[in-house]
């Protein structure tokens with residue numbers, strides 16, 4: 447019985463709003479949806495109502511709305527890029543700063559090892575560069591990496 451009246455309890459009566467039930471007239475092997483409100487007696491052929499429901503569903507089919515989906519996608523990407531443009535630039539800028547700091551630290555270590563500078567200078571600048579690196583790391587964590595987003 448189920449395949450013939452799959453919409454029972456899902457559909458509601460157009461007159462009184464109560465869920466429709468299904469039943470079969472066994473002699474004729476015909477299926478119906480029926481409202482159970484006594485005064486209502488709304489009665490519909492299952493074949494008719496099922497195919498009507500299929501037509502309604504057809505309007506929501508995704509492939510028909512493909513153009514709309516493509517437009518929504520394009521618009522979403524555009525808005526995302528607009529909203530994050532500054533942050534992507536920030537991220538790249540911070541990445542560059544990070545590389546510069548690392549280079550400075552390496553050079554400082556070399557000069558210290560080569561005895562071009564003494565311990566005082568080494569520790570003073572080492573502290574400064576380390577602080578810079580930590581601040582940079584904090585800002586980088588908040589920025590948005592380029593390449594993650596759709597372009």
Ligand SMILES: [Zn+2]
Pocket residue numbers: 459460461462463464481482483486487488
């Ligand atoms: Zn009814």
